[in-house]
Amino acid sequence: MPGAGAxxxxxxxxxxxxxxxxxxxxxxAEKRLHLELAIALYREGQLGPGLAADVAGxxxxxxxxxxxxxxxxxxxxxxxxxxxxxxxxxxx
Numbered sequence: 023m024p025g026a027g028a029x030x031x032x033x034x035x036x037x038x039x040x041x042x043x044x045x046x047x048x049x050x051a052e053k054r055l056h057l058e059l060a061i062a063l064y065r066e067g068q069l070g071p072g073l074a075a076d077v078a079g080x081x082x083x084x085x086x087x088x089x090x091x092x093x094x095x096x097x098x099x100x101x102x103x104x105x106x107x108x109x110x111x112x113x114x
Contacts, residue, residue, distance in 0.1 A: 053079060056077055056078050056079055057078045057079075057080070057088070059077060059078075060074040060075070060077040060078035060085065061074070061078070061088070061089070061092070061094060063077070064089070064094070065094060065095075067097060071085060071086060071089075071096070
């Protein structure tokens with residue numbers, strides 16, 4: 023099992039003809055797959071925006087802009103609201 027901070031590589035099985043198409047522009051395809059994975063995991067609540075941005079290879083601001091453009095809902099919990107209200111009141 024990988025230690026803290028270690029990465030694990032997961033390789034999904036894909037059809038051979040699609041693999042050939044991906045190989046033609048591998049770098050672009052990998053970036054796109056990372057982005058789509060990050061968005062999917064973020065939407066499912068499995069990754070927060072910072073970690074999802076890391077998976078996508080983007081800054082947090084860039085990732086949040088992608089979410090905005092795709093009109094992806096950004097989770098906002100009651101705890102987030104309480105924190106923001108406390109901050110607005112000056113309770114830091």
